[in-house]
Amino acid sequence: MNTLAEENYLKSIYHLSLNAESVSTNQLAALLSTSAASVTDMLKKLADKQLINYARYQGVSLTPAGEKIALHIIRKHRLWEFFLVEKLDFKWDEVHEMAEEMEHISSTELIDRLDKFMGYPKYDPHGDPIPDSKGNFKVHELKPVSMVAVNECGIISGVRDHSPAFLQYLEKQQLTIGKKIQVAEIIEYDHSMILQAGNNRIHISREVANNLLIAV
Amino acid sequence: MNTLAEENYLKSIYHLSLNAESVSTNQLAALLSTSAASVTDMLKKLADKQLINYARYQGVSLTPAGEKIALHIIRKHRLWEFFLVEKLDFKWDEVHEMAEEMEHISSTELIDRLDKFMGYPKYDPHGDPIPDSKGNFKVHELKPVSMVAVNECGIISGVRDHSPAFLQYLEKQQLTIGKKIQVAEIIEYDHSMILQAGNNRIHISREVANNLLIAV
DNA sequence: TAAAAAATTTAGACTTGTCTAAAAAATATT
DNA sequence: AATATTTTTTAGACAAGTCTAAATTTTTTA
Numbered sequence: 001m002n003t004l005a006e007e008n009y010l011k012s013i014y015h016l017s018l019n020a021e022s023v024s025t026n027q028l029a030a031l032l033s034t035s036a037a038s039v040t041d042m043l044k045k046l047a048d049k050q051l052i053n054y055a056r057y058q059g060v061s062l063t064p065a066g067e068k069i070a071l072h073i074i075r076k077h078r079l080w081e082f083f084l085v086e087k088l089d090f091k092w093d094e095v096h097e098m099a100e101e102m103e104h105i106s107s108t109e110l111i112d113r114l115d116k117f118m119g120y121p122k123y124d125p126h127g128d129p130i131p132d133s134k135g136n137f138k139v140h141e142l143k144p145v146s147m148v149a150v151n152e153c154g155i156i157s158g159v160r161d162h163s164p165a166f167l168q169y170l171e172k173q174q175l176t177i178g179k180k181i182q183v184a185e186i187i188e189y190d191h192s193m194i195l196q197a198g199n200n201r202i203h204i205s206r207e208v209a210n211n212l213l214i215a216v
Numbered sequence: 217m218n219t220l221a222e223e224n225y226l227k228s229i230y231h232l233s234l235n236a237e238s239v240s241t242n243q244l245a246a247l248l249s250t251s252a253a254s255v256t257d258m259l260k261k262l263a264d265k266q267l268i269n270y271a272r273y274q275g276v277s278l279t280p281a282g283e284k285i286a287l288h289i290i291r292k293h294r295l296w297e298f299f300l301v302e303k304l305d306f307k308w309d310e311v312h313e314m315a316e317e318m319e320h321i322s323s324t325e326l327i328d329r330l331d332k333f334m335g336y337p338k339y340d341p342h343g344d345p346i347p348d349s350k351g352n353f354k355v356h357e358l359k360p361v362s363m364v365a366v367n368e369c370g371i372i373s374g375v376r377d378h379s380p381a382f383l384q385y386l387e388k389q390q391l392t393i394g395k396k397i398q399v400a401e402i403i404e405y406d407h408s409m410i411l412q413a414g415n416n417r418i419h420i421s422r423e424v425a426n427n428l429l430i431a432v
Numbered sequence: 433t434a435a436a437a438a439a440t441t442t443a444g445a446c447t448t449g450t451c452t453a454a455a456a457a458a459t460a461t462t
Numbered sequence: 463a464a465t466a467t468t469t470t471t472t473a474g475a476c477a478a479g480t481c482t483a484a485a486t487t488t489t490t491t492a
Contacts, residue, residue, distance in 0.1 A: 026439065035480075037441075041480080042480095045478090098321070219449090251452080252470060256471055273456095434492095438489070445480100451475080452473105452474090453475105454472085456472085459466100
């Protein structure tokens with residue numbers, strides 16, 4: 001098995017790879033709150049284990065073996081988040097840190113039974129897809145509310161910013177996963193938007209609209 | 217917080233302290249499958265942190281602060297074991313290793329909510345008491361079946377040997393927690409015993425009788 | 433395109449937790 | 463009580479993962 005540090009590197013490489021083909025040393029150092037030198041050391045180790053493609057100064061990407069491990073960790077993280085919210089009544093902004101520890105529990109049998117216990121959920125409390133036991137998941141087509149035209153409707157289905165502050169703000173505005181909204185008005189001056197959600201009109205900034213994702 | 221290694225030492229010292237006032241370096245080395253030299257190193261560290269009473273060559277015991285931490289880890293271990301058996305349908309002989317990892321999840325709020333979710337269980341799947349959030353628990357008066365007189369009755373309430381082999385054997389003989397039994401006969405020659413459990417007569421060796429605990 | 437800036441790697445060191453071998457202390461034995 | 467045995471500690475070393483400072487490579491910019 002891999003160490004805790006190795007698992008965290010693989011997971012971070014996976015997440016950063018979603019935005020770009022290859023991931024840089026500094027990106028990893030920033031995300032993991034560590035030094036670039038430490039990242040280089042670990043990249044050599046992961047390359048030796050054939051979990052990443054790495055050439056000096058060239059950035060890294062996951063090999064199929066590395067991606068498989070990363071997806072398994074993400075599966076565990078998201079299933080535990082689902083458990084914490086659905087069974088233990090935590091709020092969606094409270095679960096990340098706990099899941100960050102729980103994702104390293106090693107038993108595969110345990111996580112498969114947890115999956116079954118909860119009825120094989122497809123999405124975690126933030127709308128992120130939960131890979132199945134084979135690592136497969138479907139990304140639903142999402143776009144930021146900021147890209148939606150006036151009068152268009154959609155279902156809130158994800159967030160780009162997972163910070164507690166943002167999640168708490170959304171909760172307070174009742175902009176939670178599954179809610180149907182319509183873009184009522186766009187303020188040209190600052191690109192802020194007024195959303196219609198049931199009988200409520202909610203005014204959100206451009207920044208919020210950028211970080212809130214809907215399925216149309 | 218304490219490291220994983222520190223937590224495991226505290227837990228081991230607690231368990232060994234149940235049989236004797238003070239715990240020796242070699243006892244710890246054996247239980248933790250490590251060298252006596254490593255144990256000495258760690259004891260110095262724990263003594264610096266005021267979690268144990270330690271004087272060279274004199275053995276160790278937990279301070280109140282150390283005991284509090286040990287009991288919290290044991291609480292987490294036993295609650296997770298209960299969860300695994302009651303909610304995820306694992307057998308009582310399968311859960312120890314998993315709980316061994318899960319007991320190090322740090323959130324106290326999480327464990328308190330897990331406790332509530334399961335209805336505040338008092339005993340884990342092996343009959344061991346689960347400390348409450350303040351570290352309190354009641355030990356019920358148990359004695360090994362080997363100490364029970366002929367014709368006496370009792371409820372199976374615990375085990376002294378937690379090994380999967382022993383637990384599987386008991387399960388196969390239907391000698392599980394909560395079952396009412398009566399000592400039907402004691403074979404003088406080898407101190408083996410015949411138990412009456414409902415309509416079944418079960419013949420157990422002296423060794424098994426020694427490791428099976430009942431409340432009378 | 434050559435110098436400057438930024439990104440990355442190397443070198444050397446530190447901490448944690450472990451090890452083996454040797455020394456010291458405690459305990460048992462004759 | 464003196465010696466032998468066992469237990470425990472000390473000494474010195476190692477691997478993992480991290481650090482800072484310096485060197486190297488790549489990228490940017492003038």
